[in-house]
Each structure stands twice: as C-alpha cells, then as structure tokens.
Amino acid sequence: MMTTNFVDIINLVLTWAGGLVGLDYRVLPQLARTAIGMLIACGALIAYLGVLTMIFVWGERRVAGRIQSRQGPNRVGPQGVLQLVADGIKFLIKEDVIPETAHPLLFRLAPMLVLMGAFAPFVVLPLSQSLVVSHMSLGVYYALSFAALEVVGVIMAGWASNNKWSLYGGMRLAAQMMSYEIPMGLAVLTVVVLTGSVNLGEITGAQQGAWIFSWNIFRGFPWAFIAGCIFYTAGLAASKRTPFDLPEAESELVAGYHTEYSGMRFIMFMMAEYGTMYVISALTAILFLGGTNGPIPQVVVFGNHTYAQAGPIASNLIGMANLIGKAYVLMFVMLWVRWTYPRVRIDQIIFICMKVLVPFGIVCLIGAAAWAVLGL
C-alpha cells in the first residue's frame, strides 16, 4: 500500500520551494510542519468543494433545462459558466438576516455543523492514491459517522429558526434518517465482508486486476451489485436529493429547514448538499466501482501490476482521473434522477428503505459472507 499522504506531498513541495529561495524548510519542528501541511490541505479541499459546488450547480441547472427542453443559464460567460460566480457575488453582498425570534446561537451554529458534516469525510476520501489527508484504518466508518453529523445540524437549523416550515423539515430528516442509515450500513458491510478491510485504500487495492471484473460489483456478483444499488439509493436519501428531498420539499415547506437562511449561511447549506453528493458518489466509486483502478488493467498499459511503474506523478494523475471521473458520472446520475422522479411521501420512503432495501441488504450481507467463506 502507498502510505504517502496529502500532508507529506505538501511538505515535499514546500521543502522544494524553500530550497529554490535558499531557505531550509526542515529547520521547523515536525509538529509545525505537520500543522502547516494540514492547514494547506484543508484549504485546498475547501477550495475543491467550492469549485465542485459551482460546477455542479451550473451543471444541474443546464441539465434541468435540457430535460425540460429549455436552455438553462447561458448568458453570463460562454455557455453560462460564469453564472455561478455572479450568483456567488450576489450571495456575498446580501444582508445577513437573523429572525428576531430565532435562537441566536443555534441559528448561527447550524450551518457550520451541516457544512462540517459534509466536509469531514473529505479527510479520508482520496482524490488519488496519494492525495488523501489520512490513510485512516477505520476510513469507511469515519466517513459514514461524520456524514450523520449533518442530520444534527439540519435538525438544529429547523429548531433554531422558530418557523413551522423549518421545524417540519428538520423533523422529516430525522424520520428519514432512521430509514436510510440501516440499509446504507448493510451495503457497506457487504463490501467490508468481501474485501476484509474498512480502510478505503485497502478496499481500492483489493479491486485491482482484470478489466472491470475485479471491481467489487462484479467480484461479488450478484451480492455486491445489489448492495451498490442499495448504497446509492440510501445515499440519495442521505444527501436529501429528489426523490427523497422531504426536508426541503419546496412545494410544501417553502424551503424546509433552510427557509430562514440567506446570504452566506445559505451558501453553506448549498455547499453541504453538493459536498454530501460528492461524498456519496465518491464512496460508491471506491467501495463498488474500483476507486482509482481504471477499466483497463494496469498490466495491459504498463506491463506491471502497479501504476507506480509509470512514476508517482503519472500514476496519481491516472488514478485521479479514474476516481473523479466515476464520482462525477455518479453525480450526474443524481442530477438526472432529480429531474425525473416526483417526491415520495414519508410513508413511501419508509416502505422503500425498511421493507425493500433492508431485506435485500440482509440477503446481500449473508450471500457475501457465504462467498467470503467459500473463497469465491
């Protein structure tokens, strides 16, 4: 396994850059170097999340337009790509409104918690083999547990707004979470049983090999294939996207839990939504679709079993293209799904999650366990 991480790479670059101007970066104590590296990595990931949000909000509006035989935003800049910059400036200069009857502390805290819940999984989510902040041995659990932090923030936002629509939205998410968390965990357990690891890097490493047939969805066929569908569906509910967007429900609850939010605080909810979408898509890509492994086996391309033979930079670039490409395709499917299905009712969500996804998830888990025991 590759153990180089994002912080090491940043320190390497800083040492090289310091050498260029005649300064020795390594005179700083180890702790200071780690702290500087982590701060830069954090900034880079937040910037990535921001750019990702902008690209996909624009993409979503274009896709929505085309599905409805419209154009979508196409006036600001070529093909409307600068529309989101214009919108961002508008949000930045908006007045920061806090309702008089809202809880002043919780109202301010809630968007930060939501954004934190969406952003924390980025610590273990790799961008490529080495571009990951931490090769945590409990990576999958870390990502899933911090994704659940978002729910606390949303309920807090609903409560602190002192608004009926917001409170309904928050409570709906609480009810919804009870349903989708269980099948999600079962689907992840299926992969964990098949690969024998909860480290995202090791799960990726276990999927190297022959064409796409070494990816988990085909390796553990049919169990992991079904588990992949379950994980993606439950993830759709986790990211509060149509058809599971009951907490927002713009046709019933104005804007649900973020009705009272505007300006920068609204942007934080927006970034959290698209961040969660990316986390779910990237996790699906890593757990089920081979992660950084491409559809063409490395043996065919490089004549060896690792990308490392192509040099560390080239191998990381190829891995990044594979992983981010898969994640973006899955995110596009989320946009496509959003403009296709109507919103389901709360009883229908519970039916889908508890009566369909959970039984199928349990069957998948047992099947995967049997295949692991039989050594298939």
Add this chain to the structure above:
Amino acid sequence: MSNHYATSFANYWRIFSRGISTAIAGLRVTLKYLTSRPITVEYPDVLPEVPDQWRGWHAYEMDRCIMCRLCERVCPIQCITIETEGVGKEKKVAQYEIDYGLCLFCNLCSEVCPVLCLWMTADWDLACYRRSDVVIPFHTFGPNEERKRLWPGLVNHPQRAAKKAPATPKAVAPAVEPEESKA
C-alpha cells in the same frame, strides 16, 4: 390503499417489480429529452420566424389613399382615426392614426381597401415604452420616399407584388424594383 402497501408476498413482488420498471422507464424518457435540442428561440440573438400571413404592423401608402374611409367604417372597434382637409381634387389626408392599444389585428381594414394602400406586414416587434406610443400617426411618415426610408422592405402590398411577379419572370423577387422606379 392496497395498491401502495404490501399486503401479501405476491403484492410485495408486484410493487417491487413495478417500482423498478417504472423508474427505468422514467429515466429513459428524461434521457430522450436531455439528448434532444431545446425548443427555445434565443430571441434577441435569433429572431423568430413568423408565418407568411402574419398580421403585424400595418403598412399605409398615403399617396395611393383615396380617403374612402372604408377602413375606418369596417373596423369593429373604431381604432382607426381619419381626418381629411380640402374638397374634391384638393382633398388630402390630414390625420391617419391607428390605436394599437385597441387593434384586434383582424385584417378587415386591409381586406376592404379598394386601392390596396393599407395592408398588414410581418413586422411583429410591436413593443413600446410609453402608453402614448401605441397610437401610430401614419400621416406623419410623409410620402412614399420617407416611408421607404423608415421601413425598408415594407414597400409593396403583397397582392400587388404577386401580380407583378409573373410579368418579370427573370427576377425572382422583383416586387420592390418597379415600385421604387415609379416613386
């Protein structure tokens, strides 16, 4: 409600399979629209194409008008105002106004015109900024020369153009030329 809840094992499988098949059918429909061209016409950049017999602004040739007031009389909402001055051979148009705030674009006025001096053009861009601008004073546009400068391309009545076209078979669209030479 038995349609929505699994009351038996067979019902559960029916709901399950119908859910999957309708989900895929829905995605297929939206994918078809996603890959097809949008029907939007981007108006300020691309002008819309109107049908041949579109009824837009009127065109009025003051030189030909014999002041019979048929158009004024046939108009169902009296949106045409005509004033004349002089008598006999000296008679000429003092005022010819159409109030587009009232006009129905029914085309009766141009159908009734005996000398084909009033017709409806395909010029559809009728928007204006002030309420007073909807009343168009056609008498102020002056004789044909002035009118041609203001509205190039709207110089001939379609019936007269159709009559003249076979006379000069060489040119495809000679409708403008004889009119200009005459004026």
